[in-house]
Amino acid sequence: MKEQAPLLEVENLNVRFHLRTGTVEAVRGVSFSLGRERLGIVGESGSGKSQTGRAILGLTPPPGEITADRLTFDGIDLLSIPRRQLRNLRGGRMTMVMQDPKYSLNPVMTIGDQMIEAYRAHKRASRKEAREKALEMLEAVQMRNPGRVFSLYPHEASGGMGQRAMIAMMLVTDPDFLIADEPTSALDVTVQQEVLRILDRLVAERGMGLIFVSHDLRLVSSFCDRVLVMYGGKVMEELASGDLESAHHPYTRGLMNCLPALEGSAHPLPTLRRDPAWTE
Amino acid sequence: MIDIRDLSVVFGSGNLRVEAVKGLSLQVAEGESFGLVGESGSGKSTVLRAICGLAPVSGGTIAIGEKPVSVPRKRDFFATVQMVFQDPYGSLHPRQTVDQILSEPLAIHRMDNRDKRIVRTLTDVGLGPTFRFRFPHQLSGGQRQRVAIARALILDPSVILLDEPTSALDASVQAEILNLLELLRKEHNLTYILVSHDLAVVAHLCDRMLVMRNGTMVEETDTEHLRAGEAKTAYTRALMKATEGFTRAEPATRTELQ
Numbered sequence: 001m002k003e004q005a006p007l008l009e010v011e012n013l014n015v016r017f018h019l020r021t022g023t024v025e026a027v028r029g030v031s032f033s034l035g036r037e038r039l040g041i042v043g044e045s046g047s048g049k050s051q052t053g054r055a056i057l058g059l060t061p062p063p064g065e066i067t068a069d070r071l072t073f074d075g076i077d078l079l080s081i082p083r084r085q086l087r088n089l090r091g092g093r094m095t096m097v098m099q100d101p102k103y104s105l106n107p108v109m110t111i112g113d114q115m116i117e118a119y120r121a122h123k124r125a126s127r128k129e130a131r132e133k134a135l136e137m138l139e140a141v142q143m144r145n146p147g148r149v150f151s152l153y154p155h156e157a158s159g160g161m162g163q164r165a166m167i168a169m170m171l172v173t174d175p176d177f178l179i180a181d182e183p184t185s186a187l188d189v190t191v192q193q194e195v196l197r198i199l200d201r202l203v204a205e206r207g208m209g210l211i212f213v214s215h216d217l218r219l220v221s222s223f224c225d226r227v228l229v230m231y232g233g234k235v236m237e238e239l240a241s242g243d244l245e246s247a248h249h250p251y252t253r254g255l256m257n258c259l260p261a262l263e264g265s266a267h268p269l270p271t272l273r274r275d276p277a278w279t280e
Numbered sequence: 281m282i283d284i285r286d287l288s289v290v291f292g293s294g295n296l297r298v299e300a301v302k303g304l305s306l307q308v309a310e311g312e313s314f315g316l317v318g319e320s321g322s323g324k325s326t327v328l329r330a331i332c333g334l335a336p337v338s339g340g341t342i343a344i345g346e347k348p349v350s351v352p353r354k355r356d357f358f359a360t361v362q363m364v365f366q367d368p369y370g371s372l373h374p375r376q377t378v379d380q381i382l383s384e385p386l387a388i389h390r391m392d393n394r395d396k397r398i399v400r401t402l403t404d405v406g407l408g409p410t411f412r413f414r415f416p417h418q419l420s421g422g423q424r425q426r427v428a429i430a431r432a433l434i435l436d437p438s439v440i441l442l443d444e445p446t447s448a449l450d451a452s453v454q455a456e457i458l459n460l461l462e463l464l465r466k467e468h469n470l471t472y473i474l475v476s477h478d479l480a481v482v483a484h485l486c487d488r489m490l491v492m493r494n495g496t497m498v499e500e501t502d503t504e505h506l507r508a509g510e511a512k513t514a515y516t517r518a519l520m521k522a523t524e525g526f527t528r529a530e531p532a533t534r535t536e537l538q
Contacts, residue, residue, distance in 0.1 A: 044450045044451075044453070159320065188319040189319075189477050189478055189479070189523070190319050190477075190518060190519065190522055191319065192522065193521075193522050193527075196526045197528070215450045217451065218524075219525050219526060222524070222526040223525070223526040258451055258452050259454075260455075260458065260480045260484035261480055262506060262520060262523045263507055264507055267462065267484075268462060268463070269455040269458055269459055269484070270455070271452070271455050
């Protein structure tokens with residue numbers, strides 16, 4: 001693979017929430033860079049993994065405050081560009097697949113209309129062109145009958161179908177960068193594989209950068225090239241997926257060992273011991 | 281302990297008729313832990329709901345401890361059989377404290393020593409008495425699931441039906457809850473039926489299991505056979521493969537493109 005400038009550069013990213021009860025530091029000094037590759041972010045709930053993804057897209061809910069020494073996407077400084085320009089980037093060149101299609105799709109619009117809306121918000125195209133593009137995309141996520149799915153409302157689609165529709169919707173604008181926030185946690189194991197395989201193929205074909213956020217270390221390491229392990233808003237360890245066995249941070253090892261394995265696992269399962277010193 | 285023969289569950293009629301469970305039979309011995317595995321829509325949860333009287337039984341028999349269950353279920357049934365639901369965010373009353381949540385089954389069953397029982401059960405599930413007067417929103421997902429388990433346990437049942445008890449939880453919290461369930465089973469000599477879509481979770485907690493799809497039995501197997509990698513049907517093999525994490529179907533795609 002030839003060297004090229006990283007797609008995304010994050011240096012010393014902090015996300016703080018100033019609440020009545022005090023300041024919550026959700027993300028503390030996270031730095032990484034991403035090329036056209038798959039990066040996994042793993043951690044438990046509350047580790048700041050989702051907030052990291054959201055901060056990059058500028059989706060931190062108020063009263064959140066983002067600071068960073070550097071937060072650039074393809075050379076564009078995401079912290080200083082006007083909101084309007086950020087909105088153009090978001091959904092156009094960088095998009096996000098959310099966890100649960102039941103809550104993140106618009107319940108009163110058909111899947112097709114939502115896709116047309118997403119496409120026409122970012123590209124100059126007639127409804128007819130947008131429709132063709134949407135159908136093509138639905139076919140790319142292996143819908144057996146794209147025309148039918150196009151006219152379905154989200155509640156009429158199953159979980160796996162809804163999630164594939166969301167992936168189609170997020171990729172219809174040909175983004176360079178995609179954040180997938182627990183894209184398969186709401187799905188069954190068998191459907192999970194199918195959705196991941198589609199995501200894998202599309203990301204590879206389009207040469208996109210991908211950030212995959214999940215709590216399942218085994219899944220992330222088998223899907224991504226690199227893994228960032230987070231705890232308490234900080235990065236504990238960064239490793240290549242292949243080196244997971246040789247992980248030396250106790251937290252990473254804990255996350256690995258706490259999963260039951262089919263081949264047999266310890267009884268009782270080892271649980272995570274969390275050391276407050278890690279977050280200092 | 282549990283004897284289900286030829287169970288079928290049908291919802292709706294005419295065009296809307298759905299056969300959720302078709303001719304399912306299973307036997308679970310006392311103190312055993314039995315697993316039901318399958319994808320969504322396979323009817324695995326419906327089996328549990330049918331045992332509890334939450335789904336209409338349209339054929340077959342259900343017997344708990346040699347006795348066929350009554351329709352509707354009586355109070356003594358619920359003193360024997362209790363259920364833990366999937367989502368601890370939805371199954372606890374948001375406006376009741378842990379104390380109120382645990383008092384209700386005691387009041388219904390007119391149990392004495394309520395104070396002592398609540399404190400003891402909270403300790404049993406690893407929470408301790410300090411959690412007694414908290415509201416569900418003040419608890420984490422894992423702690424909520426512990427409260428849900430405590431609510432099932434407080435009546436000293438002999439059978440607990442577990443409907444995806446860990447699928448709404450993080451991997452690290454899942455390990456804690458699985459350990460707790462295993463410990464409680466030993467201490468209280470409980471019989472479990474565990475429903476899950478994750479074969480690894482079922483294999484960890486259960487000795488025998490039934491793989492279901494579209495309301496029918498696909499395969500009955502046990503942990504030893506699974507560990508040895510033996511599965512009779514392609515569907516079970518697909519489920520086994522899924523527990524290993526993601527596998528690329530065509531491994532060459534990415535290198536080809538570069």
